[in-house]
Amino acid sequence: MQTHQKQYATIIFDLGAVLIDWNPRYLFNKIFSTPAETEHFLRNICTSDWNEEQDAGRALSDATELLVQQYPGYEAQIRAYYGRWKEMLGGTIDDTVAILEQLKSTGQYKLYALTNWSNETFPIALTQYPFLQWFDGIVVSGREKMRKPHACFYELLLNRYHVNAADALFIDDNLRNVTAAEACGIESIHFTSPDQLKQVLTAKAILS
Structure with a gap:
């Protein structure tokens, strides 16, 4: 019996310790x-x-x-x-940024960031890291006055950008935040390293 690979439409990234070394x-x-x-x-x-x-x-x-x-x-x-x-x-986590760039270049996925970050310091990151412009949207906890792991924060992104949780994938280094996303129906990856992320995305046929 042939198994069909799940199709994903949206990939959601955490920023700190995944793409940015803070x-x-x-x-x-x-x-x-x-x-x-x-x-x-x-x-x-x-x-x-x-x-x-x-x-x-x-x-x-x-x-x-x-x-x-x-x-x-x-x-x-x-x-x-x-x-x-x-x-x-400390700069960018270059190998993860390269993965993000590869995903962007395919044109197959909507890419979002969901980050716990002060609204007062986030503008510094926006000027310092040009790759943040690659996202189709960024939801910043300090701006919204809610944060991970609260369900309302994940739901805000889903609703604002009309994302279907069933075909979305969330990536975060904090297991608490991964567990919370999965409770909202969003399949998630507990990020430990760029190599691990690349292996998981390849296994899911998101990367080739």
Whole structure:
């Protein structure tokens, strides 16, 4: 019995750690004397949970002042988080960008980005990474004041761009976000490396 390969119409990318190498350690390893100090700071003060509130629309100034009040001894380092935010950008993940370019060149797929990103810092990425213009649409959490892994954020993209979840594919490095997308009926790939992504897309006959 012959099996038919599933046909996809839409591919949705996460940006950070998939296409763009963003990591606060690039900055704080310059600020602190040891990696252990950096890890303590990011685990206990400027935490990922705190950062996600900015991704969900909280003003960077409000977020900064909140932590400065709580941890006055770390004021300079806290202010550096957004004051020197550009130093957290490590460049593009070139091999994934090459995959995106290959997908774009086929003309077969609608390409979208769904990203947890502050609306105040995203314009920096737009000017720094020309490949972002290749997408048919980008949904930025900070602009919409909602974020992954909440179902409403995925549904916003589906509804705004008239995407059928059944023939869409979502790519994200965060397993939590992948699980949430699948709960919304969107088949997903848990990204671990460009090579792994290329293998999966080839197996699905999306890439040749």
